[in-house]
Amino acid sequence: MKRLTSPSAARNREPIVELLRSVAPKHGRALEIASGTGQHMLYFAAAFPSITWQPSDIDPARLASIRDWSTDHAGTNLRPPIRLDASKSDWAATQDTYDLIVLINLLHLIPAEAAHTILEEIALALGKGGTALIYGPFLRNGVATSPGDAEFHARIQSENPEAGYKDLTDICTYIECLGLGVTTHHMPANNVGLVLQK
Numbered sequence: 001m002k003r004l005t006s007p008s009a010a011r012n013r014e015p016i017v018e019l020l021r022s023v024a025p026k027h028g029r030a031l032e033i034a035s036g037t038g039q040h041m042l043y044f045a046a047a048f049p050s051i052t053w054q055p056s057d058i059d060p061a062r063l064a065s066i067r068d069w070s071t072d073h074a075g076t077n078l079r080p081p082i083r084l085d086a087s088k089s090d091w092a093a094t095q096d097t098y099d100l101i102v103l104i105n106l107l108h109l110i111p112a113e114a115a116h117t118i119l120e121e122i123a124l125a126l127g128k129g130g131t132a133l134i135y136g137p138f139l140r141n142g143v144a145t146s147p148g149d150a151e152f153h154a155r156i157q158s159e160n161p162e163a164g165y166k167d168l169t170d171i172c173t174y175i176e177c178l179g180l181g182v183t184t185h186h187m188p189a190n191n192v193g194l195v196l197q198k
C-alpha cells in the first residue's frame with residue numbers, strides 16, 4: 001500500500017487552511033516542501049483551486065504516497081510530486097519562483113544549520129511579493145511550551161543532538177535578516193504559523 005496516513009496532518013489541516021485563507025495569494029504557483037503523506041496537499045489543492053500546487057519531499061516512500069493521494073483530486077491544479085532535499089543549498093536556483101511556499105512540521109526535526117539553509121532557499125525561491133507559511137512547534141525563550149513538547153524535543157535530540165525544536169525568536173530574527181517580513185500566528189496544540197512576506 002503506497003498511501004500513508006498521518007493523524008496530525010488530519011488534525012491540523014483545517015486550522016492551517018484557515019490561516020492560509022487570510023494570507024495566500026488569490027492565484028499563482030505554490031510549493032509545498034516536505035509534503036509527507038500528501039494529505040495536506042490534497043486538502044490545500046481542493047481548498048485553493050486557483051492556485052497550482054507543487055508537492056515535494058525527500059523520501060521516495062512519501063513521494064509514492066503523495067502520488068497515490070493525488071489520484072483522489074478532482075481538479076487540474078495539482079502537479080506530480082518532485083523529489084526535493086530542501087536543506088541542500090541551491091535548490092531554489094533549480095526552480096521557477098513561487099507565489100506561495102508551505103512548510104509544515106520539519107524545522108524541529110533537523111539541525112539548525114539545515115533549518116537556516118531551508119529559510120535561505122525559501123527566501124530565494126519566493127517571487128517578489130511572495131508569501132511563505134512555516135508551521136510547527138517552537139521553543140519560547142529556549143523553553144518548551146508544555147511537558148509533552150519538552151519530552152518530544154528531548155527525544156529528537158537524543159537521536160540527533162543537532163536537531164530539536166528551534167527557538168521562535170531566533171528563527172524570526174534569522175528570517176528578518178534574510179530581508180523578509182514575518183508575523184507570528186498562534187495555532188492549536190502550542191504550534192505556531194510563521195507567515196513570511198518577500
Ligand SMILES: C[S@@+](CC[C@H](N)C(=O)[O-])C[C@H]1O[C@@H](n2cnc3c(N)ncnc32)[C@H](O)[C@@H]1O
Binds near residue numbers: 035040057088
Ligand atoms: C514530520 S513529517 C511532516 C510531513 C508533512 N509536512 C505533515 O505535516 O504531515 C517530515 C517530512 O519531512 C521530510 N523531510 C525530511 N528531511 C527533508 C529534507 N531535507 N527536505 C525535504 N523533506 C524532508 C520527510 O520525508 C517527511 O515527509
